[in-house]
Amino acid sequence: MTQKRIRRSWVKPASAPNADINVTPLVDVVLVLLIIFMVVTPLMEKDLEVRVPETELEENPPSDPNDTQLVVQVAESGDYSINTEKIAPADYVARLTRMLNTKKQDERVVFFVADDNASYGKLVAAMDGAKAAGAKVLGFAPQEPGGAVVPGATPTEGTAPAPTPPR
Template structure:
């Protein structure tokens, strides 16, 4: 055992520090958490519309679908891009070439849009050769009394 000099330190001041400082790691993780919390709502695809409600269960998808939206004014969007109705079929065909050829198309129509307009858009999607087409709706709120049975 070595004897220490009186008044001297037990460690040499030039030796490396053995403690791990986790404060910078925690700071970086909290900043990343805040960034993801702020940007996650902005990652939604499509135009915001008020979807009709339904009690049907959700369908799981392997590939992300192509979203066609009929906005309250009757405008048609693919994702967030405004598309004239006459060009809808050609645009869908162009977007579904290559890897996305088997991708489904989801048609979203605002509640205020007449059902006939949504079906007309659905018909144009089907005319473009799409076989997997779905209408999108919000899940209906189930009353507590009905959920118990």
């Protein structure tokens, strides 16, 4: 048996090794990411802007809210109350119009307190009725975590801040 000798040959590179970074793929990746962010960013900005006032605890609560404020309560059953006086839904706008007509234009403020289980549609209908009755400012009477209404709002059992629509 004859052995063949294998001859090894080396190929020399035509030029010296290049230690520079190839920038072209980096630019391609950055441009693709830029396009993705430009497309996605407008889709993320579909939030509702809400201005929440800062709260302060008052030492002396204001006088009887029945004399100074109008607080509309929406019960779980959908019944309306104005300053703890129950009102039939058919008489709500007429009664609120009479009450608001006794106030100055810049003092026509109506606060709303809704039960946790109250229908969101009933709350919106109450707010629309208040606007139709001549209210200039609508607000929600806040409620403390313990269930007591903050001073200035009419306390009733089982009331809560207005429900918020799901996002």
